[in-house]
Amino acid sequence: MAIPTATRTFMGLRRARLVGIFIGLAGLCAALTILFWSMRAVMEIGGSCASGNVPYEITRPCPKGTGFLMTGSIFGGIFMFGLYAVSAVGGPSLWPLAWPALFLSLGWNFFEYGVDPPFGSGVAPGWLICGVLFALMGGAPLLILIRSGWFARLFTGREMGIWRSWLPRLPKPPPTDSTPPVMVGGSRGALLLLQGGAIVFGVWTGWRIFDWANG
Incomplete structure (x- = not known):
């Protein structure tokens, strides 16, 4: 029996959203990890450095790859956050x-190197x-x-407090005589x-990316 077009479209959208959730959250966590370790690499040499074509003598070059890694992790993290947040709308999401x-x-x-500075x-x-x-x-x-x-609410699904209006629900696919409704x-x-695995x-x-670029 042929599956109605509306149901096929909905199921394809659901698969695409699951892929978006995994890739978006994994990419966001990768970006945060790269930024974390790149920051530590710069703090290890005193917290400031320079590289590239600059009109002055460089006395403290940046660790290998950190300039590209930090810039890429910031912009890449923003993109991945958007992908994840959009893909996860209507279900349990860790974006907050x-x-x-x-x-x-x-x-x-800052605390670790502030208490025990490298120099x-x-x-x-x-x-x-x-x-x-x-x-x-971050704590507030x-x-x-x-x-x-x-x-x-994340684990039970119950609407609570100020988050009630922030969590829209996607409509379910239109039911047909031959196909039962599909869960979103x-x-x-x-x-x-799935999101735990993505993290x-x-x-x-x-x-691994930081280790490869900095090695």
Whole structure:
């Protein structure tokens, strides 16, 4: 029995969205990982460097590949975030964690190197101040998510608090006499498992890219 065109279109859209969720989230995590390690590479040599054709003598060249990696991870991360956020609309999505993940991970670098700077002894007050600012910028949104019940909604699917109007639902495919309705995107547990796998794959890929470019 032939599958109606509307149902085939919907099923194709669902598969495309699942691919978009995985690629977008994996790409975002890879970009964050590359940015994290590139920042550490620059901080290892004092926190500042230069490379390329500049009108002055370079006294501290940048670690190999960090300029390209940092620029690419920023713009690539923005693109991948958009792909993931659009693909995940209507289902469990981790996009609100992107901001805390960015600032808390980079803030950790400021704290670590602020307490134990690569050159000299004592502490680096400037880096510690940056660490505090980044911790506030990443920690405050995370606290809001926790207090609003966002994590409970993520795993249970129940609408809670301020997030109710932020989570639109995709319409289900039009039912026909021969084809039962198809669930949007699959079960919540399967979608969360897919995204967990994307995170692991993205972090591993980001580390491998950094290691290859910096090696």
